Amino acid sequence: MTEKNTPDYRFMLEAVRLSEEAVQQGTGGPFGAVVIQNGVIIASGSNCVTTTNDPTAHAEVMAIRAACKVLGTFQLTGCDLYTSCEPCPMCLGAIYWARPDRVFYANNRHQAAAIGFDDRFIYDEITLPPENRKIPFIQLPCPEATLSFTAWENSANKTTY
Numbered sequence: 001m002t003e004k005n006t007p008d009y010r011f012m013l014e015a016v017r018l019s020e021e022a023v024q025q026g027t028g029g030p031f032g033a034v035v036i037q038n039g040v041i042i043a044s045g046s047n048c049v050t051t052t053n054d055p056t057a058h059a060e061v062m063a064i065r066a067a068c069k070v071l072g073t074f075q076l077t078g079c080d081l082y083t084s085c086e087p088c089p090m091c092l093g094a095i096y097w098a099r100p101d102r103v104f105y106a107n108n109r110h111q112a113a114a115i116g117f118d119d120r121f122i123y124d125e126i127t128l129p130p131e132n133r134k135i136p137f138i139q140l141p142c143p144e145a146t147l148s149f150t151a152w153e154n155s156a157n158k159t160t161y
Contacts, residue, residue, distance in 0.1 A: 007039060011034055011036055011041065011080075011082040011104070012082050012084075012104060012106055014032075014034050014041060014044070014082070015034050015044075015059075015082045016032060016084045017032065018033070018034070018044055018046040019031050019032035019046065019047075019059070019084035019085070020032075021046065022046040022047050022048070022059075026051075027046065027047075027048050027050075028046060028047035028049055028050055028051060028057070029047040029049065029050075030047070030084070030085075030115075031046065031047040031059040031060075031083070031085055032044070032045070032046045032047075032059050032083070032084045033045050033046075033060045033062070033081060033082065033083040033084065034063060034081075035063050035064065035066070035067035035076060035080070035081055035082075035100070036079060036081075036082065037067075037071070037076075037078060037079045038078075042067055042079070043063050043064075043066035043069075044062075044063055044066065045058075045059045045061070045063030045064075045065070045066055046059050047059045056090065058087075058088065058091050059083060059084070059091075060081065060083050060087050060091035060094060060095060061090070061091055061094050063081065064076065064081070064094055064095070067079060067098075068098070074098070074161060075099045075161065076099060076100040077099050077100070077101065078101060079101060080100055080101055080102045080104065081095060081100045081102070081103045081104070082103075082104045083103065083104070083105045083106070084106050085105055085106065085107040085108070085109075085111070085112050085117075086107065086108045086109045087103070087105065088109075088117075088119045088122070089119055089122045089123055089126060
């Protein structure tokens with residue numbers, strides 16, 4: 001059981017507040033997230049998929065985008081992410097690319113599925129070979145496509161991540 005007067009719990013309450021606000025204001029699904037650095041909320045986000053017509057506008061992604069803008073970097077090393085629900089596969093990918101130190105979540109994916117946010121099919125699809133997925137993924141080899149990879153590999157100006 002988490003102590004309610006800890007910073008962790010207070011940060012989670014802010015993520016939960018954002019999720020409730022999204023529902024009350026009709027701006028998106030019941031999801032909120034905050035990014036913390038050195039004990040301070042530096043960015044927040046809530047789900048706004050339907051109001052922005054952006055399927056990537058999940059709370060975690062919005063919070064990551066805002067935090068990276070605040071910090072002027074594409075990685076969140078030294079930061080923690082608090083989210084009102086266990087991240088979906090897309091958000092999980094974004095989180096790993098952003099590299100925060102830790103992620104805390106309140107509701108789990110099974111609770112989300114129970115109210116209509118079931119992403120189990122995505123987890124299942126990821127493990128399938130591309131040709132067996134519900135949305136066909138077809139590799140179309142194009143020799144010219146490797147030119148940008150070669151340019152990247154040989155570039156002295158690249159920023160690795």
